[in-house]
Amino acid sequence: MCQAPPHWQPLAHVLLAFPPPGGDPVIVASGLTKRFGDRVAVDGVSFTVRPGRVTGFLGPNGAGKSTTMRMVIGLDRPTSGTVTVDGARYADSPAPLRAVGALLEARALHPGRTARAHLRWMAASNGIPAARVEEVLDLVGLEAVAGQRVGRFSLGMGQRLGIAAALLGDPPVVVLDEPVNGLDPEGIRWVRTLARDLATEGRTVLVSSHLMAEMALTADHLVVIGRGRILADCSTAEFIAEHAASFVKVRTPQPGQLADLLRRSGADVTRDGDELHVHGVDAAATGELAAGAGLVLHELGLVTSSLEEAFMTLTAGSVEFAAARPAEVTR
Amino acid sequence: MTAPALTASGTAPLPAGGATLPRAVHAEWIKLWSVRSTGWSVAAMVALGAGLTTLVCALVAPDLAAGQEGEPVGAFITWGLLFAQVTAVVLGALTVTGEYGTGMIRATLAANPRRGTVLVAKALVLTGTLFVAGVVTATLGWLGGNAFLSAEGIGISLGDDGMLRSLFGSGLYMAGLGLFAMAAGLLLRSTAAVVSVVLALVFLVGNLVVLLPGALGEWLTKLMPGNAGSRIATPESFNPLLLEPWTGFAVFAAEVAVLLAVAAVVFSRRDA
Numbered sequence: 008m009c010q011a012p013p014h015w016q017p018l019a020h021v022l023l024a025f026p027p028p029g030g031d032p033v034i035v036a037s038g039l040t041k042r043f044g045d046r047v048a049v050d051g052v053s054f055t056v057r058p059g060r061v062t063g064f065l066g067p068n069g070a071g072k073s074t075t076m077r078m079v080i081g082l083d084r085p086t087s088g089t090v091t092v093d094g095a096r097y098a099d100s101p102a103p104l105r106a107v108g109a110l111l112e113a114r115a116l117h118p119g120r121t122a123r124a125h126l127r128w129m130a131a132s133n134g135i136p137a138a139r140v141e142e143v144l145d146l147v148g149l150e151a152v153a154g155q156r157v158g159r160f161s162l163g164m165g166q167r168l169g170i171a172a173a174l175l176g177d178p179p180v181v182v183l184d185e186p187v188n189g190l191d192p193e194g195i196r197w198v199r200t201l202a203r204d205l206a207t208e209g210r211t212v213l214v215s216s217h218l219m220a221e222m223a224l225t226a227d228h229l230v231v232i233g234r235g236r237i238l239a240d241c242s243t244a245e246f247i248a249e250h251a252a253s254f255v256k257v258r259t260p261q262p263g264q265l266a267d268l269l270r271r272s273g274a275d276v277t278r279d280g281d282e283l284h285v286h287g288v289d290a291a292a293t294g295e296l297a298a299g300a301g302l303v304l305h306e307l308g309l310v311t312s313s314l315e316e317a318f319m320t321l322t323a324g325s326v327e328f329a330a331a332r333p334a335e336v337t338r
Numbered sequence: 339m340t341a342p343a344l345t346a347s348g349t350a351p352l353p354a355g356g357a358t359l360p361r362a363v364h365a366e367w368i369k370l371w372s373v374r375s376t377g378w379s380v381a382a383m384v385a386l387g388a389g390l391t392t393l394v395c396a397l398v399a400p401d402l403a404a405g406q407e408g409e410p411v412g413a414f415i416t417w418g419l420l421f422a423q424v425t426a427v428v429l430g431a432l433t434v435t436g437e438y439g440t441g442m443i444r445a446t447l448a449a450n451p452r453r454g455t456v457l458v459a460k461a462l463v464l465t466g467t468l469f470v471a472g473v474v475t476a477t478l479g480w481l482g483g484n485a486f487l488s489a490e491g492i493g494i495s496l497g498d499d500g501m502l503r504s505l506f507g508s509g510l511y512m513a514g515l516g517l518f519a520m521a522a523g524l525l526l527r528s529t530a531a532v533v534s535v536v537l538a539l540v541f542l543v544g545n546l547v548v549l550l551p552g553a554l555g556e557w558l559t560k561l562m563p564g565n566a567g568s569r570i571a572t573p574e575s576f577n578p579l580l581l582e583p584w585t586g587f588a589v590f591a592a593e594v595a596v597l598l599a600v601a602a603v604v605f606s607r608r609d610a
Contacts, residue, residue: 081447082444082610097451098452100451102356103449103450105355109448111444112441115440115448116442117437118440119373120372124372125445129445129449131368132357132361132449132450133357133361134354134357134358135352139348142348142349176352177351204346210346
């Protein structure tokens with residue numbers, strides 16, 4: 008769905024030089040639709056998630072991310088369409104927790120149960136040895152509070168326990184819905200590293216977020232959803248190249264001459280008084296062209312609009328609950 | 339919290355496993371006994387059931403012995419179960435409403451998406467627990483109450499008509515009532531709603547339908563779940579209208595089965 012990048016973009020170029028690995032699709036959603044009454048939460052969504060890389064599932068709140076993820080593990084029944092994991096429905100998996108590890112909601116927990124007891128019943132249900140419970144408690148750093156009732160846990164501790172539950176069966180597929188919610192910066196970095204490590208081990212990793220900047224750091228591939236529809240499905244690098252436009256800003260007392268020069272070398276130039284916005288030629292090349300023609304420059308620089316802005320632009324028409332004046336919010 | 343140095347795979351590969359029914363039962367057993375409400379409910383059942391039976395026998399034994407009460411002695415020997423049954427309703431409801439109320443149901447169905455298996459496992463663990471708790475409660479009540487009755491020369495031995503059946507029948511009735519509440523829980527998904535509705539059905543409606551005219555009132559009295567099911571838990575009854583113990587229990591079991599079947603269909607179709 009991402010076209011070729013319209014303009015040369017340095018960051019994208021570097022990233023594209025090292026394309027992340029991606030085997031055959033493991034999660035395959037096809038025409039997935041979910042209606043709640045007359046509201047369409049997910050509208051004919053098709054996408055695939057491949058192993059060995061982190062796929063970011065990105066969209067504003069209410070876009071249909073959680074509903075889609077609930078359909079992946081069979082909690083919600085699709086109105087139409089199908090979603091399979093490794094060619095089979097999740098419900099047909101003989102040992103589901105060993106096939107797919109899912110963090111769905113931070114509070115899919117009974118507050119009166121201890122962290123250890125929560126993991127122990129899950130382990131028992133899929134024939135996972137009790138020793139594995141201690142391993143995942145260590146892994147998420149909850150070993151010291153394993154005997155405490157989870158009702159006393161902070162949001163971040165609840166998230167860590169949810170991630171421990173997802174990893175309990177050592178599954179080849181990991182699905183994490185908004186895993187960084189409620190985490191402190193150290194916890195956010197930990198989740199990011201964990202997701203990347205899981206992908207490096209060859210697992211299939213699907214991580215949802217409504218935070219574009221977080222996804223840009225974590226995901227190799229993006230599936231962007233808004234109002235229940237897929238808006239983009241491409242590598243993070245392509246997404247950045249296409250949607251986070253950057254250009255060279257140059258000020259010169261001879262704007263007309265410089266503009267002609269740049270256009271002849273293939274650039275797309277817009278002029279505003281003595282200021283030119285140059286697309287398709289980088290800052291160094293612009294400076295060299297000007298120097299070669301003996302033109303004076305007052306200012307030369309690269310302007311990059313943020314990913315957050317790109318995401319806002321892309322999803323502007325698809326935000327479920329928009330603020331009255333969204334333009335002011337982004338400033 | 340420091341970043342852990344462990345890998346997600348851990349130290350050893352996991353042995354093969356599957357989400358089988360015995361494992362689902364084991365998981366439900368851990369769940370049941372890892373929340374405080376279970377211990378409290380069972381303790382309350384034993385204390386209420388055995389305690390009140392003992393208390394009422396102590397109070398009425400002299401009058402019964404003197405023949406002034408006009409009530410059958412056997413109706414008092416498991417009397418406390420009238421109140422103890424509240425705890426069976428609460429425990430049965432919490433088995434599912436506790437999960438819907440907290441969001442736990444999503445973890446349960448992620449761990450085992452075969453909802454029929456989950457339902458059977460929950461039912462087995464609940465009924466097993468309530469059966470044992472019911473038998474223990476009735477037995478302790480019989481031991482306590484009979485001490486006072488025997489002192490007055492009107493004791494009931496295990497060999498007497500219906501006594502042994504009543505002890506096991508108490509377990510059966512508690513298990514059935516818990517299952518009834520669990521089925522209602524699957525339909526209503528709220529602890530307060532289930533406890534109110536089931537207790538109103540057993541205590542209020544069950545005792546008020548007799549006011550309806552003629553045979554209608556009589557038959558509804560016989561057929562109400564609490565009336566039909568509880569006769570098996572007592573050697574003799576205060577209410578002469580009730581069905582025979584095993585006939586009544588068969589009616590009660592059928593009612594539980596119908597509600598459970600409806601609940602199972604709703605549970606298997608509904609989004610979690």
